[in-house]
Amino acid sequence: MAAPVRAGSAAPVPAKARARHVAQQIPxxxxxxxxxxxxxxxxxxxxxxxxxxxxxxxxxxxxxxxxxxxxxxxxxxxxxxxxxxxxxxxxxxxxxxxxxxxxxxxxxxxxxxxxxxxxxxxxxxxxxxxxxxxxxxxxxxxVDIKIDASHFLETIRFNFAAGTSLALVSTIQFVSTVQAVSQELRSQYKVCVPQCKPLSPGEILGCTSPRLAQDTDAVVYLGDGRFHLESIMIANPGIPAYRYDPYSKVFSQEHYSHERMHRARQDAIRTATRARCWGLILGTLGRQGSPSILQHLELRLRALGRPYVRVLLSEIFPSKLKLFPEVDVWVQVACPRLSIDWGEAFSKPLLTPYEAAVALQDIEWQQPYPMDFYASQSLGPWTAGEAAAAPAGLEESLSTVAAALAEHGPFDGLLGFSQGAALAAMVCALRARGDPRFPVAFAVLVAGFASRAPAHGHFYREPIALPTLHVVGDTDAVIAAPLSRELAQCFVEPVVLTHPGGHFIPAAAAQKKAYLEFLERFCPGQGQAERAGEV
CATH class of the missing domain: 3.40.50.11840 (Diphthamide synthesis DPH1/DPH2 domain 1)
Known part of the structure; x- marks a missing residue:
């Protein structure tokens, strides 16, 4: 029993005698x-x-x-x-x-x-x-599983020369063994236990694996079966992969047909680009389905005017999807490996959210194929790790602009300032593609910038063929001048007006003259300037 201590007194404990406090200790x-x-x-x-x-x-x-x-x-x-x-x-x-x-x-x-x-x-x-x-x-x-780690160690030493650069990975059951073995091997090998957050160091999932350094000589997987191993093989196609089965104690080199997989997935994507009606599947097996990813897909399809239908499924089978003959392409928000491993068994393309982003031209086809579905740092809102943090409200904002143009128009052009200029630039991109909701002939963009969100990349992929005047403040401390100039470069023959001020709409005589010169191009009977340039 601890000795009582009077209120106001102190009973210091020598450093060596201090007991370690263990939070939530089992009694x-x-x-x-x-x-x-x-x-x-x-x-x-x-x-x-x-x-x-x-x-x-x-x-x-x-x-x-x-x-x-x-x-x-x-x-x-x-x-x-x-x-x-x-x-x-x-x-x-x-x-x-x-x-x-x-x-x-x-x-x-x-x-x-x-x-x-x-x-x-x-x-x-x-x-x-x-x-x-x-x-x-x-x-x-x-459910950590203890195995004969000594045999695993000797197997690695027998098969790899000293100095080899090794990456050790496993499933959660054997991660503690991987950690212990890595410490034993560090005196002879360059050992890496990679981490793809939020997973534990050394842990991989069938849909989530880290990219390894290019100087890695081999990846060694501790576990039975190939499902998880294939994930890191897909993410690192140029690195030899080996598997140690802790039950049979068999050590084998494993191979994966990357070309065949890429060809099959690209064929499915090409077919999807011609699809009219899209089917969006939300997996209902536990937390497999991500409502945020589903919402992102719905917003993109709605923006592009593509009809779609939502289907909730706990498990996805070819026979089930055949019951929807009007659907031309499916996107399943469940398990990416379902498309990668068994996509060819379905009569219609069965895409992952990443593949749908490629088909909708939101992102280019990636090499190597990304295995980042649950990674904290991933490509964009078509992954579970990014979807919840993805920018929201764009489609609603675009709809508001479209409604204002329809209700209060007609308008000849748009004026956007700061975030409004960023939105106006997206409207210009849609107008240049022929979107009938935005019948404008030009835009004036003051302190504008291009969105950094991966989901918005498609707005700037092609040069925007709509006349624009870009107003750039050399001392703008909110939207730096290089950001506004970068946005201007997304347009065909932009007019750029610079001024020495900051984050405001300049109205000195020189700027007013530049505004008038630009706007006169769109007065009745006036032709567009033959060349645009720096003002």
Whole structure:
């Protein structure tokens, strides 16, 4: 027992005697419970199901009904774990038997529908934040699996010469082994345990893998099967890949047909560019589907005047999609690998959101093929990591401008200032492409800039053939002059008016004269200037 300390006094503890504070430490009454340890012995000793932690967290949350979700490979242990929970807590345990492919399949929606107030998800990393489950308490159990690391080490030493540059990756079950092995190998090899945030160092998913340094000699994957390994192979086509199966202890070099995959996906994209009616599939298997990505796709198709239909599906089969003969192309917001691996089995193109962005000319085809679906740093709002943070409201703003032109027009041109100039430039791009909503002949853009959002790149891909006057302030501290000049370069023969001031619309005599000269080009009976240039 700690010695009492009087109020106002101090009882300093020598530095060496200070006890380490462990946040959320499991109480000894659970860790030292002999009956609980005995019950847990019914589970494989090399599989860490974190039973004491689970019991403690359920008790701490005072949960009444606990849902257990795990991949099929672990379901054989579900009843044993459920019995332990019901014996050592006051909660009822419910086993969720629907298929669980990965970390994206966390099914808090169904758990809540079952009346559960606590969900334990086994075998995957924390891809869905625990604070986004709308009040349902969450616990992720990685199920770390201990293996014969010494054999794995000796296998690497036998097959690779000292000094080789190696990247070690795995699934979440073996990440701790990868970390330990990497430390052992660093004295002989150049070892990298890459990270693709928000994943753990060394962890890869079937749809998310890091790009490796070009001087990497080989990537070594610890795990059974090829699904996850193929992800990092697709992302790094020029680096030899090897797999060590921890169960069979077989070490093999693996290969992937990159050319065939690229050809198949590009063929699907080309077909999609001719499509009239688009089908948007939102995956409903747990959290597989991203409403933000779906919304982004809807906004793009609406802006382009492409008809589309939404379909909600837990699993996507060719026979199911054949029931929609009027749909010319499908975009599935579920699992990118469904399109990559099995897209050719479908009678109509089945695109990923990234491939849809290519088909809609929002982005160029990428080399290598991006495997960044859940990456924090990804290409754009067609990925789960970027969609939530993507710029919003553009289509609504464009619709507002179109409605004003229709209701209060006709207007000859547009005047935009700062953010308004950025929006006006996008209107000019749409007008130059023949969009009938914006019947304007010119624009005056003051302190404008081009949007940096990847989703807006298509506005500037082709030179915008609409007459414009760009007003640039040399001392503008809000929109720097180079940004406004960069926007001007997106147009065909722009007129650029510079002034020594900052972030305002200049109205001195020299500027007024320049405005009049530009506007006179559009008066009745006046022809456009033969050449535009610096004013």
């Amino acid at each position: 000894e009454e659970i860790l030292g419970n002999a009956e609980l340890r005995e019950a847990a012995e019914a589970l494989p000793p090399n599989y860490n199901f974190e039973i004491p932690k689970t019991v403690w967290r359920i008790r701490q949350a005072r949960a009444r009904k606990v849902a257990l979700q795990m991949p099929e490979g672990l379901l054989m242990f579900a009843c044993t774990i459920a019995d332990i929970i019901e014996r050592f807590t006051d909660a009822e345990a419910v086993v969720m038997g629907d298929v669980t492919y990965g970390a994206c399949c966390v099914d808090d929606y169904t758990a809540r529908a079952l009346g559960a107030d606590f969900l334990v998800h086994y075998g995957h990393s924390c891809l869905i934040p625990i604070d986004s489950t709308q009040g349902l308490k969450m616990l992720y159990v990685f």
